[in-house]
Amino acid sequence: MRIGVLDVGSNTAQLVVADIGDGVPLPVHATKEAVRLAEVIGRDGALCREAIDRLVKAVAAAVAQARRWEVRELYAYATAVVRDAPNRDAALAEIEARTGVRLGTLSGTEEAELTFLAVRRWMGWRAGPLLLLDIGGGSAEIAYGHDLAPSFAVSLPVGAARITRERLRGDPPRSAKVDKVRRYLRRELGEVASRMHWDAPRSAVATSRTFQQLAQLCGAPPLRRGPFVPRVLRRDELARQVGRLSALTAAKRARLPGISAPRARQSLAGALVAHTMLDMFGLDEVTICPWALREGILLRRVESADSWSGRALSLTAPAETA
Incomplete structure (x- = not known):
């Protein structure tokens, strides 16, 4: 059917x-x-x-x-x-x-659970304990578990479009606003980070167009190469790109590798959310998964x-x- x-x-x-x-x-x-x-x-x-x-x-x-x-x-x-x-x-x-x-x-928790299922199926059981990170326009989802269903799943109101609309006005926004957003994101993610109980070995996986575009900006192969090409996003390179994005207008961001014109304005917010996630969860890199919700x-x-x-x-x- x-x-x-x-x-x-x-x-x-x-x-x-x-x-x-x-x-x-x-x-x-x-x-x-x-x-x-x-x-x-x-x-x-x-x-x-x-x-x-x-x-x-x-x-x-x-x-x-x-x-x-x-x-x-x-x-x-x-x-x-x-x-x-x-x-x-x-x-x-x-x-x-x-x-x-x-x-x-769907509720935010349902989104996280369904996306976790897709990522688990894509990554397979050899991935072991799995952490999922997903940044959408209105919310971001985090889930963790050993099975097909996560043992922990949460949705937070820190999507790239929402952060841009509510907290990052200006093109480009002033550096004081960017710093304020960083502090806000650390508060929002702090409780989640403190509740996470990690097992080793573990796999950290990110999905969503936001993560895909950030990975390409940081040097990963473009999406036109197909879904089976391995892609990772590294925290140190993302940190450099956050500084770059924060200094550019949306029009100039749209000329960068991986950043599409419709998402250029919210690309800085997406990068800030992604970097805060990797930093607070102690991740040097995440694997990019093409499957999602x-x-x-x-x-x-x-x-x-x-x-x-x-x-x-x-x-x-x-x-x-x-």
């Missing part, structure tokens, strides 16, 4: 289509639609008219693609930028009325079909919520 997962974040709405057969989801198509919600949402995180219109357009385009690829079940979710919006319920109702799709909203949802669907089948939109008939 062919299934699809639509993941709506602060920058893009990404659809992955996969065939599921003998317990393994095989991706056959992927597409994304720019939404760039960070450009238009209010300082309080509310979804304005422009933001809702962008979401409607992206969801409608994803459904059309899913139908074209003969998807039977579509799992559609929005992450922190929608989940945390003060007008979330009204926005989701309007999107549903205009597209026929009721976007689900979407793949975790696909795997959960394959491995726990009974508990997930009711959360899908059926595309065997005209669009209607399940």
Whole structure:
């Protein structure tokens, strides 16, 4: 059977289509639609008219693609930028009325658990005790464990777009603001760092487009080389790049290796969050994993079909919520 997962974040709405057969989801198509919600949402995180219109357009385009690829079940979710919006319920109702799709909203802990599942499957059991780091637009997820499910998972409101919007205004921001953000991040991550109980040997793995772009900025192979090329992000090189990013405007950051124009403005915040994570967890480097939330949802669907089948939109008939 062919299934699809639509993941709506602060920058893009990404659809992955996969065939599921003998317990393994095989991706056959992927597409994304720019939404760039960070450009238009209010300082309080509310979804304005422009933001809702962008979401409607992206969801409608994803459904059309899913139908074209003969998807039977579509799992559609929005992450922190929608989940945390003060007008979330009204926005989701309007999107549903205009597209026929009721976007689900995963909790931050669910995001962390599903992403951990994807990373564990990608890395395999030889990775041993596994630490996951994930930086999104609205939140960052941290999870740790020995099994398929983490023994510890948390979501913190320190996503790259949120930090930029709330704490790093200015292009480039003043150095005093950057220092203030560093202190804020250390406070936010301090409790998590103190609760972590590490085993040895262990594997530290990072996922998300933020980490992928930072890794390329720091010298890792570009994404066009494919998902099987090993990539790492080293703390010492990231520290140098934080200083570089903090001195540049968004337009100049977009000319750097790995930094895309839509994410250039939030790239400094992403680098600050990433470096603080590595520093506080005592990590010299992290391995970059290409699988993340979407793949975790696909795997959960394959491995726990009974508990997930009711959360899908059926595309065997005209669009209607399940």
